[in-house]
């Protein structure tokens with residue numbers, strides 16, 4: 171479902187769920203979800219979440235893990251952060267590149283004969299582990315239905331990315347977008363953190379995410395060269411032995427289908443931000 175918020179006329183689109191059994195914040199430890207968590211801690215958004223859940227893809231930049239540790243250090247947020255991990259996407263990419271047997275979670279890399287790979291990563295590394303953790307927090311037994319419960323899940327989507335707002339697939343989970351309710355853009359989130367004396371949150375997303383735009387790649391080359399080198403190495407490894415199992419063509423991390431290490435991001439122009447293409451739970 172796509173929402174257009176050109177004018178502030180969207181009452182009822184996102185609001186607290188009355189009598190929710192559980193309120194959870196989907197924490198990516200980036201700008202938007204960090205601001206949401208801190209605003210809740212300041213009592214500026216409510217009701218207070220019972221918990222935040224961070225789904226670890228295993229391939230976030232180091233500053234995201236450091237920021238997460240600070241958020242969870244005990245005196246920042248009044249609610250716990252549960253960290254869950256279902257897959258390690260870096261190992262998945264590496265294993266597939268090395269021809270290891272088995273099933274690999276597909277990341278939507280660009281294909282030299284056109285198009286992109288299937289995207290399974292968001293669901294398998296983020297959405298499903300968060301849903302499983304919600305079931306655990308509710309005390310729902312494995313295999314049992316959770317349909318009698320009512321869960322409010324906060325997602326950190328700001329007014330500049332409303333196209334990412336999607337309803338939950340499960341009838342018992344209601345997505346809520348408090349930054350939309352507060353009419354806050356990503357810039358407003360950064361300003362809010364500055365105003366309250368908090369450090370600027372990092373940009374969250376997997377190091378090798380193909381939805382990163384040129385500006386974000388450039389930022390990585392300048393501010394996290396070790397992460398960029400990791401992406402360059404994995405990008406090259408994906409093609410070293412020809413097309414991966416079941417693929418007709420070669421895969422690239424960059425939309426231009428050129429090796430990442432050969433691109434001069436200083437002179438590359440624009441390109442849609444990855445956020446436009448990614449499900450709401452990534453990159454916040």
Ligand code: SF4
Pocket residue numbers: 227277291292295296375376378379380381448452453
């Ligand atoms: S950040 Fe990118 S690579 Fe990581 S799970 Fe989301 S879409 Fe996939």
